[in-house]
């Protein structure tokens with residue numbers, strides 16, 4: 292197994308190369324050279340195993356020779372052993388054919404933990420073997436940062452710098468990041484949006500000298516290893532509910548198009564997936580793209596589901612690459628045009644290819660709050676606003692005839708991460724789990740910075756630079 296850049300101008304790398312680099316040097320995203328295959332019987336067998344074992348089985352298809360099987364199993368056992376639910380990713384039935392996949396039982400209460408906990412262990416092992424250090428930089432719309440910090444705070448060979456948009460993450464999200472005070476952790480609050488944070492990270496990676504000076508590495512959802520780890524729960528969820536080879540739908544609250552692309556990857560690997568529903572909030576670029584080919588960023592609108600307040604969805608490039616039948620030159624041209632024109636019209640053939648697998652739905656703020664309230668009335672349970680975007684989309688897509696049969700909506704965050712929205716919708720205050728009961732008493736540490744590449748570079752050089 293090796294990994295190629297979508298843009299076709301970087302050398303192929305092995306799993307470890309893709310893990311440590313994040314973005315390819317030509318600005319493209321790494322993809323497996325071919326999709327590993329699993330039969331429905333293989334997928335069913337995964338469902339019989341404890342989650343950590345299923346994860347090791349699926350990940351081994353991607354890691355190839357880079358990590359031996361027993362080491363990988365030790366890593367997944369360690370990573371998922373820290374989750375606060377026995378079955379790691381519990382599936383809850385909420386209607387005749389409707390299920391919620393709870394992905395928020397990890398140490399920072401959002402699905403990002405699934406990938407980040409395993410990534411931290413992979414980084415440590417790879418860097419120890421190479422006797423190297425790395426400065427990981429991540430832009431976060433709220434959850435990636437906390438998940439990265441928790442996963443990397445104890446890694447002796449990794450520094451971690453997290454950029455979050457000041458005032459645009461929830462207090463709980465911010466405190467989960469800024470209350471981790473460690474010599475290898477820096478939180479930077481950027482005066483700007485998540486897209487500004489993401490743009491700064493991209494520009495830092497484009498500066499080769501800076502990358503070498505501070506040994507820069509990335510864990511944003513462009514990192515293939517994250518998507519590989521996220522394919523696992525599609526397999527286990529399918530195995531839990533499918534009869535025979537029955538195809539199942541998945542609806543995914545989407546921001547950077549990473550999680551739903553992992554579902555697409557599972558489908559390409561042979562999992563019987565019928566349709567993938569892309570649920571967007573008021574930042575509806577992906578809905579406009581999938582419904583009528585208009586992939587043009589508008590201004591970012593802050594919503595109750597801030598982890599999805601994204602316009603330019605980095606991983607969408609991976610889908611365009613597939614929809615273009617892996618034609619590197621065609622892909623490079625459309626991405627270059629996109630950068631120049633600040634938008635694109637997806638051609639009909641490409642759009643038709645995308646629509647074979649995907650449908651989309653945009654959910655307004657009012658609909659999000661209404662769904663939190665409706666869900667609480669119907670089931671007695673509280674859901675977070677991201678999950679509510681997913682469920683609202685799932686209900687509407689079913690009503691409109693786009694989804695038939697069993698449908699799993701991914702529940703991406705714990706309601707207590709977004710208490711304001713939950714309280715506004717239901718009048719109820721979701722409790723943080725016991726292990727976070729003192730979160731609001733913990734001291735915080737962060738620096739503030741303008742949305743400028745130079746400001747961030749100097750902060751990082753001061754903290755972790757060699758020269």
Ligand SMILES: *Cc1c(COP(=O)(O)O)cnc(C)c1O
Pocket residue numbers: 401402403433434435512544545546547548549550551598599677703704
């Ligand atoms: C990151 C995140 C999303 C969006 O996931 P993508 O992979 O960026 O599409 C949705 N919900 C929550 C709670 C998140 O943290």
